[in-house]
Amino acid sequence: MAYIDLQNDLPGIRGPMVYRPETGTILNELAEILLHDDNNTLSRGDREMIGAYVSSENDCFFCQHVHGAMAQHYYQSEMSFIDSIKKDYQTADISEKLKTLLAIAGSVQKSGKLVTQEQIDAAKLQGASDREIHDTVxxxxxxxxFNRYVDGLNTWAPKERQVYIDRAAMRARDGYSQSGLQK
Amino acid sequence: MPYIDVDKNLPGIRALLAFSPETAAPIGALAELLLRRSDSLSMADRELIGMYVSYLNDCFYCNHSHGEIAICYLNGNRELVDAVRKDYRQAPITEKLKSLLQIAAKVQQGGRSVLPRDIEQAKEQGASDHDIHDTVxxxxTFCMMNRYVDGLATIAPQDMSSYPLRAKQIVEKGYGNHIFLQPQPQPL
Structure with missing residues (x-):
């Protein structure tokens, strides 16, 4: 049960986004640019993976499953691959460049002040551009x-992972700004 | 030194907004919607919540930027803003705002740290669902802004006399692209 009367039964962030569509629309715009817009040298899969990893570190059930399923969709992988990255990206079968970006994201998750020059240098050594580092941060x-908005209001989340997987193709096709804020 | 090649003449988040105008648009719009609205939460209340979260995140630029904006709305009452930073429970603010700052402090730790008791206390002090929504x-949002600003090691001016000048820009014109497109105000 959400802590406030959201006047709808939608799960996760969709509840408060529909409750207050003015801010919901803007949050979707930001998600669209960061995660779905193709004017970006980071793949959609990698960008969703960064979001899923941070959500996993923040222990946000809804966001890590929504965005883990999105990454799985773009990677055309099994969910076990996504799980292996969340569990230990250092040993996962991903590019060295993505590992350096996930290291930066892992620091940001704890505090912006924990990102080090060494982490930035390592990412640049693997070919990450300023733009890609900016977008990762x-x-x-x-x-x-997003994670704090979802959990701070105690929104509900479907328990079944398949629910998230089933929605991923539709979200990949339509993007975030077209997701609509109807009840 | 910022970790990426941004305009060195722009402080804090302003350098990042200028670097990435695509994302600057929704970030500016979000700040405007959340901080420049006065209803059952005043603009001063909203800035104090943002300032306090920034203080807890140890983000020098955001803490002092939003502290100065709050001071403007509070007609120069710097003592009140300092008292909130030091211990909001003892500060001369309403019990309702204290209960909302408690929720904000829990959100700063993590969304799951907010407990039913925190929400009940705020409702007992007259906070509406809308107030609680906006507080969370x-x-x-400041947990994002603070990480964006510090995660890329932007420049936080050490000349404290520059903060009230930038605050005045926001108080007069609100949030938006003018804060990085217009020349930065210079201390006399």
Whole structure:
């Protein structure tokens, strides 16, 4: 049960977004630019994975499953692959570059002040551009907002992982700004 | 030194908004909606919530920027803003605002740290669902802003006389692209 009367029964962030569509629309715009817009040299899969990883570190059930399913959709992988990255990205079968970006995201999740010059240098050594580092930090920071919005209001989340997987293709096709805020 | 190549003449988040105008638009719009609205939460209350979360996140730039904006709305009452930072429970503010700052402080730790008792206390002090919603989203938003600002090691001016000048820009014109497109105010 959400802590406030959201006047709808939608799960996760969709509840408060529909409760207050003015801010909901803007949050969706931000998600669209960061995660779905193709004018970006980071793949949609990698960007969703950064969001899923930060959400997992924040222990936000709804967000880590929504965005884990999105990453799985773009990677065309099994969910076990996503789980292996969340569990230990250092040993997961992903690029060295993505590992350095997840390290930066992991620091941002705890505090912006924990990102080190060494982490930035390591990412640049793997070919990460300023733009990609910027987007990694902002995606990680934005999920620290989304996760707190979702859990701070105690919204509900479907327990079945398949529910999230089933919705991923539709969200990948339509994006976030077209997701609509109807009840 | 910022970790990426941004305009060195722009402080804090302003350098990042200028670096990435696409994301600057929704970030500016979010700040405007959450902080420049006066209803059962005043603009001063909203800035105090943002300032307090920034203080807890040890984000120098946001803490002092939003502290100065709050001081403007509070007609220069710097003592009140300092008292909130030091211990909001003892500060000369309403019991309702104290209960909302408690929720904000829990959100700063993590969304799951907010407990039913925190919400009940706020409702007992007259907080509406709308007030609680905005408090949680303001606190969450500053957890983003603070990480964005410090995660990229932006420049936080050490000349404290520059903060009231930037605060005046926001108080007069609100949030939006003018804060990085217009020349930065310079201390005399």
């Amino acid at each position: 902002l995606i990680a920071a934005a999920f620290c907002m | 989203l303001i606190a969450a």
